[in-house]
Every structure is written in C-alpha cells, then in structure tokens.
Amino acid sequence: MKEPIKIVLFDDNARIRDSLALLFSTHEGFEWQGAYRDATEVMDIMDIYNPDVVLMDIDMPGINGIEAVRAIKKRYPEQVIMMLTTFDDNDRIFDAICAGAMGYIIKSKSLAYLINAVKEAHEGGSPMSPSVARKVLQLLQQKNAPADKEAFHLTDREREVLNHLVNGKAYKMIAADMKLSYDTVHSHIKNIYKKLHVNSVGEAVSFAIRQKL
Amino acid sequence: MKEPIKIVLFDDNARIRDSLALLFSTHEGFEWQGAYRDATEVMDIMDIYNPDVVLMDIDMPGINGIEAVRAIKKRYPEQVIMMLTTFDDNDRIFDAICAGAMGYIIKSKSLAYLINAVKEAHEGGSPMSPSVARKVLQLLQQKNAPADKEAFHLTDREREVLNHLVNGKAYKMIAADMKLSYDTVHSHIKNIYKKLHVNSVGEAVSFAIRQKL
DNA sequence: GATCATATCACCAATTCTGGTGAGATATTG
DNA sequence: CAATATCTCACCAGAATTGGTGATATGATC
Numbered sequence: 001m002k003e004p005i006k007i008v009l010f011d012d013n014a015r016i017r018d019s020l021a022l023l024f025s026t027h028e029g030f031e032w033q034g035a036y037r038d039a040t041e042v043m044d045i046m047d048i049y050n051p052d053v054v055l056m057d058i059d060m061p062g063i064n065g066i067e068a069v070r071a072i073k074k075r076y077p078e079q080v081i082m083m084l085t086t087f088d089d090n091d092r093i094f095d096a097i098c099a100g101a102m103g104y105i106i107k108s109k110s111l112a113y114l115i116n117a118v119k120e121a122h123e124g125g126s127p128m129s130p131s132v133a134r135k136v137l138q139l140l141q142q143k144n145a146p147a148d149k150e151a152f153h154l155t156d157r158e159r160e161v162l163n164h165l166v167n168g169k170a171y172k173m174i175a176a177d178m179k180l181s182y183d184t185v186h187s188h189i190k191n192i193y194k195k196l197h198v199n200s201v202g203e204a205v206s207f208a209i210r211q212k213l
Numbered sequence: 214m215k216e217p218i219k220i221v222l223f224d225d226n227a228r229i230r231d232s233l234a235l236l237f238s239t240h241e242g243f244e245w246q247g248a249y250r251d252a253t254e255v256m257d258i259m260d261i262y263n264p265d266v267v268l269m270d271i272d273m274p275g276i277n278g279i280e281a282v283r284a285i286k287k288r289y290p291e292q293v294i295m296m297l298t299t300f301d302d303n304d305r306i307f308d309a310i311c312a313g314a315m316g317y318i319i320k321s322k323s324l325a326y327l328i329n330a331v332k333e334a335h336e337g338g339s340p341m342s343p344s345v346a347r348k349v350l351q352l353l354q355q356k357n358a359p360a361d362k363e364a365f366h367l368t369d370r371e372r373e374v375l376n377h378l379v380n381g382k383a384y385k386m387i388a389a390d391m392k393l394s395y396d397t398v399h400s401h402i403k404n405i406y407k408k409l410h411v412n413s414v415g416e417a418v419s420f421a422i423r424q425k426l
Numbered sequence: 427g428a429t430c431a432t433a434t435c436a437c438c439a440a441t442t443c444t445g446g447t448g449a450g451a452t453a454t455t456g
Numbered sequence: 457c458a459a460t461a462t463c464t465c466a467c468c469a470g471a472a473t474t475g476g477t478g479a480t481a482t483g484a485t486c
Contacts, residue, residue: 097350097353097354097357098353098354100354102347103343103346117343120343121343124347125342125343125344125346126343126346126349126350128341128343128346130316130334130336130338130339130340131337131338131339133316133338133339133340133349134338134339136339136346136349136350136353137310137314137315137339137349139353140311140349141311141313143356144311155432155433156432157432157433157434158432165415166419168411168413168416168419168420169415170413170415170472170473171472171473172472180433181434181435182435183434183435183437184433184434184436186473186475187433187434187436190474190475190476193474193475198381199475200381200383200414200473200474201415201418202381202382202383202414203381204381205414205415205418205419206380206418206422207381209418209419209422368462369462370462370463370464383442383443384442385442393463393465394464394465394466396465396466396467397463397465397466399443399444399465400463400466401463401464402443402444412444412445413443413444413472414443
C-alpha cells in the first residue's frame with residue numbers, strides 16, 4: 001500500500017483554496033494538509049506538516065511565492081515545490097526556477113491535469129505547462145548560444161592565448177605553458193587586442209567570457 | 214476549418230515509423246508527410262515538404278538527430294522540432310535543446326500523449342516529459358546559482374570596485390567613476406586580491422564572473 | 427612566383443599594476 | 457570606552473602590461 005502524497009497549498013484566492021481542498025481531500029492517494037492565504041508562516045507550517053509537495057501561488061500579499069520558495073529551499077533543499085500561477089510571465093518563471101521550484105503549471109489546466117502533475121512532481125519529474133516549457137527552453141538556448149568562432153577573426157593560436165588569459169594566467173605562464181617566448185605571447189595578445197578592440201587583460205577577459213569565446 | 218498539422222518523422226526504428234504513420238495518417242487534424250530511416254537527406258525533405266512539426270529520433274545511423282536539428286534550424290530558424298527518444302540522457306537533452314529542439318518527449322509515453330504533444334508544439338508550447346523537464350530545470354538552476362554574496366567577505370565597496378574591474382575598467386577610470394583617489398582604488402583592489410586569493414586583474418575578473426559575484 | 431595570413435621572435439619606452447607599509451576618519455559592537 | 461571593521465588616502469619600488477617598430481619562416485592561395 002502506497003503512502004498518500006501529503007500536500008499543502010499557499011494561495012490568496014479563496015476559490016482556488018476551496019476547490020483544491022475538495023479535489024485533493026477526496027482523491028485517493030493524497031493527504032490534504034491545508035491551504036493558507038499567505039506565506040507569512042510558511043516555515044512553521046513546513047516544520048509542522050513536512051509535506052511531500054508544496055503548491056505555491058506567486059502573487060500573494062505579504063511574502064510573495066518566490067521568496068517563500070527560497071526560504072523553504074534554504075531549510076529543506078530537497079522539498080518539492082510546484083508553482084501555480086494564472087499567467088505565464090517570463091521573469092517570474094525565471095525567478096521561480098532559480099529559487100528552486102520544481103514544477104510550474106498554469107491554473108487554467110484541468111483538475112485531472114493537476115492531479116497528474118502533482119503525482120509526477122512527487123515521483124521526481126517536473127511538470128510544466130508547454131507554454132512555460134517553451135520559455136524555459138528559450139532561456140537555456142539564449143544562455144548557451146554557441147560562440148561565433150569565426151567572428152573577430154581570431155586565429156587558433158590567438159584563441160588559445162586568450163583562453164589562458166581568461167584563466168588568469170600571466171604572459172610568463174602562458175609562454176611557459178605554450179612553450180613560446182614571452183615576446184611571442186606578447187605579440188599574440190597585441191593582435192587579440194586589436195581584433196577585439198580592447199586594451200587590457202581585464203577587458204579582454206570579460207569580453208571573451210561574455211561572448212563565450 | 215483548421216489546416217491539418219503537417220508532420221515528418223526521422224527514426225531508424227521501423228516499428229516506430231510504422232506505428233506513428235498509422236497514428237497520424239488516420240488521426241483527424243494531421244497530415245502525415247512520411248517517415249525516414251535516417252537524416253542524410255533531411256534538408257531536401259524539408260525543402261520539399263515544409264512540415265509544421267518535425268519528429269526527430271536522436272540515435273540514427275549517418276547524421277545523428279542533433280546534427281540534423283542544427284542543420285534544419287540554420288536554414289529554418291522557426292521550424293518546430295520535437296525530439297523523440299527512448300531514454301532521458303542528460304547530455305543529449307542538453308545538446309538537443311542548444312541545437313534548437315522545441316520539445317523532448319520519451320517514446321514510452323502513450324500515443325494519445327504524443328498526439329497532444331504535437332498539437333501543443335505546433336501551438337507554440339514545448340511539451341516535455343516531466344523527467345526531462347526536471348533535468349532542464351536543474352541545468353538552469355545550476356547555471357544561475359545565486360552569488361554567495363557573503364562568501365569571501367567582500368565589502369560593498371570592494372564588490373563595487375570588482376564590478377568595475379569585470380567591466381574592463383582601469384584603476385584610473387574606476388577612481389574617476391567612483392570619485393576616489395587612485396590609491397584608494399588601489400587599496401580596495403589589494404584587499405580584494407587577498408580575499409579572493411588572486412593577484413592580477415585577469416584572475417580576479419575570471420574568478421568573479423565564474424562565481425557570479 | 428608573388429602575395430597573404432599566420433606564427434614565431436626581439437627591442438624599447440611609457441604606462442599600469444602589484445605589494446608593501448602606514449595612517450586618519452567613521453561607524454558598529456561588545 | 458575599547459576593539460573592530462570599513463573607507464579613505466599616500467608613497468615607494470619592483471614587476472607586468474601595453475603599444476610601437478621591426479624581422480624571419482612557413483604554408484596556402486591566386
């Protein structure tokens with residue numbers, strides 16, 4: 001016999017609280033531990049109930065959902081938390097994920113969908129509404145945009161030297177590592193500076209990292 | 214009357230090709246444009262059929278699915294592509310997303326799930342199996358791990374100076390920007406170096422960026 | 427074969443950074 | 457009040473970087 005999944009909800013909307021309370025307290029396999037209109041006492045509630053899954057609204061009076069997630073994750077890093085929200089707002093999604101939310105679904109979805117999402121979250125998945133997922137993927141794609149290797153016309157050797165600079169090496173060390181003379185390294189760096197339009201190690205390093213070179 | 218969703222599939226598994234062909238060619242709202250055992254002629258196929266959604270296996274003889282995604286995205290940046298795979302392999306997920314895949318679902322899911330996923334992908338969502346989504350979220354969380362502001366005991370002023378260094382500024386400019394004397398900037402930087410255990414601008418910058426300070 | 431890009435090395439002068447010591451002012455904390 | 461941390465500034469000497477001007481050699485390209 002499987003243990004029921006223990007659930008608490010934080011949401012300032014009374015209708016949502018009531019309908020989810022009804023849903024989960026009557027549904028086989030769940031144990032409803034209560035709904036709260038705000039997250040001011042979130043840590044006390046966590047300590048008392050030790051739920052399996054936390055459902056968290058984003059917009060709430062007092063402490064907002066994202067701060068609450070951060071607080072919970074700080075004390076219980078493994079806690080499964082699912083965001084429940086009305087709209088798919090880019091920035092919020094991002095903040096919620098960084099705070100440690102493990103699922104992000106839109107309230108308009110059916111109750112069956114929600115039941116299933118909670119089960120999946122509890123089993124180690126991260127249910128996401130497809131529109132949310134799209135935004136998450138776009139974020140990841142942005143953050144890992146491939147380096148434009150050909151841009152700036154850096155030669156192989158120059159990229160190699162630049163890489164050493166990024167790793168904080170001094171000319172001397174680079175020369176030693178690459179078995180070159182100090183002046184050759186110097187020469188490569190001069191060329192790098194011209195091509196990148198910079199004129200110091202600091203600029204070159206920050207430029208390189210930002211461009212993912 | 215809605216246009217049917219045009220679909221092509223690339224998969225080296227004949228059973229998958231057959232069952233999906235049956236599924237989508239008999240299902241209302243879809244137009245099956247064919248299944249291919251490998252992606253060697255992917256670009257020709259794209260040019261001819263101009264599908265709405267591409268279903269792509271990852272493991273294929275010849276050109277693998279991820280390379281195929283990259284090729285398609287290069288010519289058709291807006292193309293909707295969903296990865297179809299047997300296992301949820303971390304690295305592959307990551308590569309596929311960076312290549313530009315807009316959905317990632319596991320073959321073990323039901324056919325109804327797949328139908329729905331294709332619809333959602335076509336409507337601008339990114340259907341993902343929850344286990345895949347979990348890995349994506351973890352990746353994002355890793356990449357945006359919050360800076361441990363308190364770590365390294367950097368003072369406010371020191372962080373400010375460090376930030377200028379990261380932006381490639383020279384001592385002089387920092388002094389001007391912050392309305393300090395050169396020596397004060399110098400002094401702050403000496404303290405930063407001690408605290409971060411580095412001893413050059415290059416090291417400090419790369420350290421700071423990596424630690425997201 | 428001439429041209430071009432690349433990679434290698436050298437010398438020089440000016441500038442900048444590094445690391446050291448020291449010190450006054452302010453604010454916080456026990 | 458004493459101790460501590462922070463922020464500010466100064467001087468000095470050695471080390472490193474920067475920006476020039478060269479040169480030689482190699483391989484690819486036209």
